[in-house]
Amino acid sequence: MSNVRKEPSMEAQKQMLAGYFGELARAKEERRPVVYTFVPGNLVELLAAFDVAPVYPEVNALQSAMRQRSGGFIREAERAGHSEDVCSYVKCDLGMMMKGNVGPTGEALPPPDLLLLSFTGCFTFMKWFELLREQYKCEVAMLHVPYQGAGEVTPEMRAYVVEQLEREVIPKLEKVTGKKFDPDRLREQMVRSRKAEEDLAWVFRAARQRPSPIDAYFGGVYYIGPIFTSFRGSQAACDYYAQLRAEVEERLAAKAGPITPDGPLEHEKFRLVFEGPPNWTSFRDFWKVFSDEGAVAVASTYTQVGGTYERGFRHDPERPLESLADYCLSCYTNLSLPNRAAVLADMVKGYDADGFIIHSVKSCNSFSAGQLHLLREVEKLTGVPGGFIESDLVDARYYGHANIKNRVESYLQMLAARRAGAAAPGAPALAPEEVRP
Amino acid sequence: MKLYLGVDLGSTTSKAVLIDEHERVVGRGITNTRSNYDVAVEVARRDALTDARLAEAVRLLGGDAPAVVEAFWLIQDLRRLERLRETCRATASAMPGEGARLAPTVDLVLTRLADEADTLFSAAARGRGSFFRDVVGARFHALAEEVCRRGDVDFERLLGVYDRAILEAENEIVEIPFGEAFAAAAARAGLSPDRRTSAEAIGWHVARTPIDLAGFVGTGYGRARLPFPRDCIRSEILCHGLGAFAMRPQTRTVLDIGGQDTKAIQVDERGLVTSFQMNDRCAAGCGRYLGYIADELSLGLHELGPMALRSKRPSRITSTCTVFAGTEVRDLLSVGEKREDVLSGLHRAIITRAMSLLARSGGVNDELTFTGGVARNPAAVAALHDMVEAHYGPRTINVDADSIYTGALGAALFARRGVPAEDLEEAKECTGCSA
Secondary structure, three states: OOOOOOOHHHHHHHHHHHHHHHHHHHOOOOOOOEEEEOOOOOOHHHHHHOOOEEEOHHHHHHHHHHOOOHHHHHHHHHHOOOOOOOOHHHHHHHHHHHOOOEOOOOOEOOOOOEEEEOOOOOHHHHHHHHHHHHHHOOEEEEOOOOOEOOOOOOHHHHHHHHHHHHHHHHHHHHHHHOOOOOHHHHHHHHHHHHHHHHHHHHHHHHHHOOOOOOOOOOOHHHHOHHHHOOOOOOHHHHHHHHHHHHHHHHHHHOOOOOEEOOEEOOOOOEEEEEEOOOOOOOHHHHHHHHHOOOEEEEEEOHHHOOOOOOOOOOOOOOOHHHHHHHHHHOOHHHEOHHHHHHHHHHHHHHOOOOEEEEEEEOOOHHHHOOHHHHHHHHHHHHOOOEEEEEEOOOOHHHOOHHHHHHHHHHHHHHHHHHHHOOOOOOOOOOOOOOOOO | OEEEEEEEEOOOEEEEEEEOOOOOEEEEEEEEOOOOHHHHHHHHHHHHHHHHHHHHHHHHHOOOHHHHHHHHHHHHHHHHHHHHHHHHHHHHHOOOOOHHHHHHHHHHHHHHHHHOHHHHOOHHHHOOOOOHHHHHHHHHHHHHHHHHHHOOOOHHHHHHHHHHHHHHHHOOOOOOOHHHHHHHHHHHOOOOHHHHHHHHHHHHHHHHOOOEEEEEEEEOOOHHHOOOOHHHEOOHHHHHHHHHHHHOOOEEEEEEEOOOOEEEEEEOOOOOEEEEEEOOOOOOOOHHHHHHHHHHOOOOHHHHHHHHHOOOOOOOOOOOOHHHHHHHHHHHHHOOOOHHHHHHHHHHHHHHHHHHHHHHHOOOOOEEEEEOHHHHOHHHHHHHHHHHHHHHOOOOEEOOOOHHHHHHHHHHHHHHHHOOHHHHHHHOOOOOOOO
C-alpha cells in the first residue's frame, strides 16, 4: 500500500480521523457524554455546543469495510439472526458491537448516552436505533423530518422541525450533559461551518473546468469526510478545507487532473456524473475501473447526502435553528424522485458530462428505490445515456468486480462509439495501408 | 485478400469471423473454449482463415463443391484423430505397470473409431455445434465399454487414458497445408481426374494467395486474455449489438443469452448501442444454468429444449438461482412431476428473467434478435415468443442459425470500420494474430 498516491490533504485527514477515534476512546475517562447519530441531517454544531462526542455508525461501517473487516462483522450479525437482506451498514455496526465495539482504528468505542435520530428519511435508521436502544437502554431523541414530496421546503415544514429541536432534541441534550443550551456557542460553530462549506463548494465547482482537477466521487468521498461528520464547525475543518482548496487551485492552474491511487490522471477521456453511494469493500478497485479508462467523476449525488453545498445550502449563524432544520430537510435522499432527476440533469448539463452512472446498492433503499426510473428520466431530460451498475456498501459478497468492469467498459465504449459514430454503415475503412501483424 | 478479423472468446465457445472490405463474411471458425484460452482463439482464428480460403477455392472450382467441402473438413478431423491415437498410445505406455496391457487396447478402440470416421464426422451426423471432442468422446466411451467387456482391461482405466490424452490432443494445433488438404479432399470427393487436376491447381493457387489482416478486434467474456492491443478490444455488448444489426438491419433490441451472462441491448438505426442491461454477478438463468440442469438430469444439453417442448403443463419454477433451481428440480421430480414439465418450467424461468432485463433496458419496441448459445434451444425460443407477445404484443423475433457468430461478426465490423491506424501499427508487434 506504500505506493498509493495521496493528496497532502488526505494525509491531514487521516491524522484528523485518528485524533477523532482517539478522543472517542477517551470520552468516558474524560466524562464526556457520547451521542450516536447518523450522517444525513446530523446536528454536529448543536452537539459541539454541548461538548458531546459524536459517533457515526455508518462511518464506522465504511471505515471497517475499507480495512476489510466488515465481512466478519456482517457474518456475526447474521449468526445472531439478522437476515441477509438487512442493510449491511446495520449488520456491520451490530456485528462490531457484538465483538466488543472496537472501532476501525482498533480503539474501543464508548457506549452512547443518547441516540439522536435527526433524519427519518431512512426508515432503517429508526430500526437500527431501536436495536441499539435495546442494547444500551439509553435516552433516544427523535427528530421527525418531513419528506420533500412536493419538491420544496415549506415554512410549515421548517417550523415543525424547529419546534422539535426546541422541545425534544435540545432538552434531551441538556439532560444528558447537564448543561444549558447556549445559542451563542451554536452560532460560533456555524460561522466556522459556513467558511468550510464555502471552500468545499468551491472545490466541487472546480470540476466544471476541463480537465477537472478533482474526482468528485471517488476523491469526493474524502473531501466530504470532515464536513459530513464530527469536524464541521471546528477550526480543524476550516484549516483542512483551506488546504484542500489551495491544492485544487494549484492543480487547476496547472491544468492537471485528479490524483488517483495510481497517480495523477493525465488524460480526461470521459466526464461522468455519479448517483448512489460507492462500494467500500473494493473501493480502490472500483475507482480503478473508471480511472483506467480515463473516466473522471465531475459531480455526484452521494457527496450531497450530508449537505447540498454545491446547490447553495449554507449554515446560517443568524438563524441557527432554522438553518439546522433546512439542513435536515435538504438531505439529498429526502428529495422526491423528480427533484433528484432534476439535480442529476443539472449536474450532467452544468458540468458538461458525457454520461452518468447509477450505482445501485442493495443495502440502501433510500438511494436505490426508483433508480431505474431515475435513469430513464435523466436520459429524457439531458439526451445523455446513463449506465447502471450494482453492488453493495460494505458487504463484499455483492461486489462482482468482473461484472462491474464489463458493464463500465461497455458503457464507456458505447459513449465513445456514439461520440465517433464509427459504427455507421458505410463508414470508411481506417487502414489505408495493408498490415500483416 | 484484405480481410478483417473478429474474435469472440466466450466462456463456452470461441468464435472467429473474417469479413472482406465489403463487409461480407468470408470465413468462420469455432471451437470449444478449453482451459487454454490462447489455444482456443488460435484454433478458431486458423479455422476461420482456412474457411475463407476454402470458400475462395470452392468458388473458383464451381460444381461438386459440397462434397469437396465435406471431404476437406473430414481430412482435418482424421488428422486430429491420428494425433489423438498417438497421444493415447504414449499416455498408456507411460503408465507404470499397466502400460503394456492398456496401450494395445486403447489402440484397438481408436482403430475401430477410425473405421467409422466417415460416418462419425459426416456433416449430418456431427450436427451443428458439436466439436471434435464431443463427437469422439461419446463414441470412444461406447466402443471402450464393448472392448473392455470382452477383455481384461478395466474400463475406468481406459477412460482415464483417454481423458488425459484428449486434453493434450485438443490443445495442440493441427494444421495441414491448405493446398495439400484441398487436393486430398478433391480426391476423396471422387472428382473426375480432370477436375481433380484442376482442383489441385486451384488449391495451391489459393494457398499462395496472401491474406492481409487489415484489422482485428477481439471481444467476449475472455477478451482481456486476447493477445491484442488494448484498443483492439471491444465489449461484447457493443459487438453483439452491431453484429445482430448487421445480420438483421431492422433489429432494435438484442437479447443475448450466453454461457455466463444475459444481455438485453437496445440499438439505434445505425446499430449503435443506446442502452443495455445485464445480469448481476451470478450466472443464474444463463447457459451454464442449463448445463447444470442437464447434468442433474443426466441429459445432453441439446436434449433439454426438445424434451421441454413436449410438455403440456409446465411446472412452476420459482428460482433462477442455479443451485436453488437444482434443488427445486429434484423436489419436483420427487413429487412425481414429469421431466418435460419441469424442463418447460425451467426454460420459462430463464426467459422470465431475461424479460426483466429487456424491460429494464427499454423494452421490445420493434424487431428483437435473439443470440447466444441459448438461442439454439427451441424451448427457450418458444418461451420468448410467448412472453414477448404477452408483454409487448406481436413482435418479429429473429433467431438465426448462425447467431452464435454474432459477437465475432460485430467485432469484425468494428475492425473494418473503426480501429485507428496507430493501433494497427502497434499491432504489428503483436504475434498472436499473424495470418
